[in-house]
Amino acid sequence: MGRGKNNVLPGFTPALGYTIFYLSLIVLIPLSALFFKTATLTWGDFVAAVTAPRVLASYRVTFGASLAAAVINGFFGVLVAWVLVRYRFPGKKLIDALVDLPFALPTAVAGITLASIYSQNGWLGRYLEPRGIKVAFTPLGIAVAMVFIGLPFVVRTVQPVLEELDQEIEEAASCLGANRWQTFRRVLLPTMLPAILTGFALSFARAVGEYGSIIFIAGNMPMVSEITPLLIITKLEQYDYAGATAIATVMLVVSFFMLLCINLLQKWSRCFAE
Amino acid sequence: MSIEIEGISKSFGTFAALKNVSLKVPSGELVALLGPSGSGKTSLLRIIAGLESPDSGRILFDGEEATKRQVQERQVGFVFQHYALFRHMTVFDNIAFGLTVKPKKSRPGKAEIRDKVHNLLKLIQLENLADRYPAQLSGGQRQRVALARALAVEPQVLLLDEPFGALDAKVRLELRRWLRRLHDEIHVTSVFVTHDQEEALEVADRIVVMNEGRIEQEGTPSEVYDRPATPFVYDFLGSVNLFHGRVHEGTAQMAGLDLSSPENASAQHAPAVGYVRSHDIAIERDGNGSGAIKAEVRYLLSVGPLVRVDLVLSGSDRTIEAELPRDEADRLQLQVGEQVYARPRKMRVFVEDYQI
Numbered sequence: 001m002g003r004g005k006n007n008v009l010p011g012f013t014p015a016l017g018y019t020i021f022y023l024s025l026i027v028l029i030p031l032s033a034l035f036f037k038t039a040t041l042t043w044g045d046f047v048a049a050v051t052a053p054r055v056l057a058s059y060r061v062t063f064g065a066s067l068a069a070a071v072i073n074g075f076f077g078v079l080v081a082w083v084l085v086r087y088r089f090p091g092k093k094l095i096d097a098l099v100d101l102p103f104a105l106p107t108a109v110a111g112i113t114l115a116s117i118y119s120q121n122g123w124l125g126r127y128l129e130p131r132g133i134k135v136a137f138t139p140l141g142i143a144v145a146m147v148f149i150g151l152p153f154v155v156r157t158v159q160p161v162l163e164e165l166d167q168e169i170e171e172a173a174s175c176l177g178a179n180r181w182q183t184f185r186r187v188l189l190p191t192m193l194p195a196i197l198t199g200f201a202l203s204f205a206r207a208v209g210e211y212g213s214i215i216f217i218a219g220n221m222p223m224v225s226e227i228t229p230l231l232i233i234t235k236l237e238q239y240d241y242a243g244a245t246a247i248a249t250v251m252l253v254v255s256f257f258m259l260l261c262i263n264l265l266q267k268w269s270r271c272f273a274e
Numbered sequence: 275m276s277i278e279i280e281g282i283s284k285s286f287g288t289f290a291a292l293k294n295v296s297l298k299v300p301s302g303e304l305v306a307l308l309g310p311s312g313s314g315k316t317s318l319l320r321i322i323a324g325l326e327s328p329d330s331g332r333i334l335f336d337g338e339e340a341t342k343r344q345v346q347e348r349q350v351g352f353v354f355q356h357y358a359l360f361r362h363m364t365v366f367d368n369i370a371f372g373l374t375v376k377p378k379k380s381r382p383g384k385a386e387i388r389d390k391v392h393n394l395l396k397l398i399q400l401e402n403l404a405d406r407y408p409a410q411l412s413g414g415q416r417q418r419v420a421l422a423r424a425l426a427v428e429p430q431v432l433l434l435d436e437p438f439g440a441l442d443a444k445v446r447l448e449l450r451r452w453l454r455r456l457h458d459e460i461h462v463t464s465v466f467v468t469h470d471q472e473e474a475l476e477v478a479d480r481i482v483v484m485n486e487g488r489i490e491q492e493g494t495p496s497e498v499y500d501r502p503a504t505p506f507v508y509d510f511l512g513s514v515n516l517f518h519g520r521v522h523e524g525t526a527q528m529a530g531l532d533l534s535s536p537e538n539a540s541a542q543h544a545p546a547v548g549y550v551r552s553h554d555i556a557i558e559r560d561g562n563g564s565g566a567i568k569a570e571v572r573y574l575l576s577v578g579p580l581v582r583v584d585l586v587l588s589g590s591d592r593t594i595e596a597e598l599p600r601d602e603a604d605r606l607q608l609q610v611g612e613q614v615y616a617r618p619r620k621m622r623v624f625v626e627d628y629q630i
Contacts, residue, residue: 166356166358168354168356168358169358169360171325171345171352171354172352172354172358172360172420172423173360173371173375174325174345174346175323175325175345175346175350175424176372176375176423176424176426176427177346177372177375177376177427178346178371178372178375179346179375182375186371186374186375187360190362190363191360191361191362
């Protein structure tokens with residue numbers, strides 16, 4: 001595509017060369033080092049390392065809590081986006097800005113804050129614990145932290161799609177006899193769905209990779225509330241580099257497949273875009 | 275179904291969009307609401323559809339009160355200027371939408387829906403595009419799909435909001451003739467909004483001219499064009515020249531001419547304005563007889579089959595505009611700067627009080 005003397009955009013060769021060099025340096029080399037380090041293990045050792053009961057438990061906690069958090073965000077994120085787009089109210093700009101806060105806040109700060117308000121003596125924890133709802137230092141706390149950091153992903157992907165939606169589309173549906181629910185299910189939801197799925201997947205991916213905000217609230221009990229990234233750190237601290245990279249490799253492959261899914265979803269959502 | 279509008283008023287904030295509007299649309303007619311932007315025509319259409327509710331007044335469908343009816347119950351088909359098609363659905367699904375959202379009891383079967391949609395596709399001449407998405411259609415095709423979608427539910431009333439406004443000139447012309455023929459076939463009571471006087475004159479059975487939230491005149495296209503009731507209608511429909519003067523007991527004095535104005539028989543030395551359409555001004559070389567004004571040709575411009583002549587009245591620097599058929603202009607062989615006589619063939623005089 002870029003070849004030929006009459007190309008309108010000059011500099012194809014140096015631009016592509018630089019891009020590949022840069023991507024190699026920043027992304028590919030570190031990631032391949034991960035695989036090489038893992039390759040020092042035998043296949044048997046590798047399987048043993050990534051399927052140890054404690055490791056399997058951490059997958060369950062990480063992916064289970066991430067999935068739950070992404071589902072919650074998928075629902076409430078759409079609600080927040082809907083309110084921000086559809087209604088006018090005082091302080092709307094402020095709320096709009098608040099949505100981005102989980103992006104910007106250092107994750108450790110978020111983690112400490114969440115841990116302190118949900119702990120036994122915290123603002124919320126002191127009311128929840130007597131009722132038998134234990135949030136801090138349980139998988140539930142992990143999910144809460146993941147919901148916190150994942151919310152902006154859903155809101156920010158759904159918001160522009162909602163803004164683009166013409167009021168006339170809904171008016172057309174109601175003129176044709178559709179009630180509010182039918183209009184939402186048949187007209188609005190299908191239009192928003194690709195964006196909701198993308199937001200869901202992004203929020204899920206972020207939750208799987210999250211470390212800083214979770215370790216404070218998680219309690220980190222092996223087999224119960226220990227997340228996979230923490231397990232990697234633990235192994236590194238025990239100088240078990242190969243074991244750590246083996247688990248990291250599994251995470252890497254899973255992340256890659258998730259990103260692939262996100263891209264496919266985005267491609268699908270462009271299908272009927274004008 | 276006939277529509278009766280009784281004393282409808284509607285304000286948006288401090289802006290009064292409609293001021294006590296009453297109108298009757300007889301069953302089976304195609305009526306145009308014509309007016310400049312901000313005249314309230316779209317608000318009136320949306321109130322008929324139930325997309326807006328009036329501040330006061332009533333809407334009657336076939337003599338039955340419908341003011342409080344929900345949009346869904348009104349059985350109106352609404353066509354939007356920007357089509358408002360469901361972009362995630364194919365043409366087929368768009369047209370079928372109104373049938374598939376019906377309550378279970380009255381919803382037709384799958385085969386029946388398919389037949390109906392195919393008949394509509396045939397009607398809009400897009401049979402082979404059933405599986406396309408709206409993004410893959412041209413503007414004219416999209417608007418036809420929107421019309422078919424509205425017709426699928428067999429509405430009692432068809433409402434069209436500037437249906438050809440977003441299309442280019444040629445498609446617009448084709449589509450409005452097609453709409454006229456379609457209406458002759460299906461005879462559903464239709465109201466359409468437009469700011470294009472030519473469109474209204476060509477398509478509608480009756481025209482309702484609106485201005486500043488009020489109805490200025492309603493009548494057949496030839497009534498509103500040939501006998502405008504108010505200066506506004508005169509101004510809005512076609513190009514027009516204004517003459518200022520006085521009217522006294524049925525005789526108007528304008529630009530040095532005495533003209534009879536029987537409709538102002540009771541006027542006493544009242545200041546008045548005379549309206550003459552550009553094509554009602556004849557140009558003559560010699561000013562024999564009365565009723566012609568001496569003038570100088572300032573500018574000539576051929577526009578298609580017509581020639582536009584700008585004339586400066588002698589003794590003043592007022593300019594009037596005349597339109598001649600091409601062959602008439604060829605016969606006269608007018609030159610810029612030469613002296614001619616302009617004869618108003620038809621003038622309508624309004625006493626100044628009525629002026630907007």
